[in-house]
Amino acid sequence: MNDNKETKGISEEEISATIKELCHLILKSGDEAFIYDFFNCLFTKPELKDIANRWLLVKEIDAGTTQREIANKFAMSLCKITRGSRELNKEDSAFRKMLELLKNQ
Incomplete structure (x- = not known):
């Protein structure tokens, strides 16, 4: 090899x-x-869509939308949504920090 x-x-x-x-x-x-x-x-259009979907799902999770509702709304897998939720809930989450920046603009 x-x-x-x-x-x-x-x-x-x-x-x-x-x-x-x-x-x-x-x-x-x-x-x-x-x-x-x-x-x-x-990025290609599909890559941009994926990036946008990932950010939208983080905002939806933060707003209290259920994972199943997010899956239906954005046609994405529960696996991807669960990953976003896990990242959002980590200590010192970059997602959480970005959401705070968004809220404080």
Whole structure:
């Protein structure tokens, strides 16, 4: 078995470094319209829909909507919704922090 990087694809370290780089650049830009355009260049329509659905489900969970109602409303699996709920309920949840930013804008 050949374990070189060419056959294995991008490593977890490279993924993490790349995501951190993108987050830094997005924060540095400070331009909402530019970030919107960038997202539309970076992601396909289905990927954008998935991102939007994930954020919508977090907001729905926070609003008290049941997981089954969310599954029906957004046509998504209970597995995906349960994951969102688990992430939202973690101590120091990034989802919770983002919801607080949304509420305080």
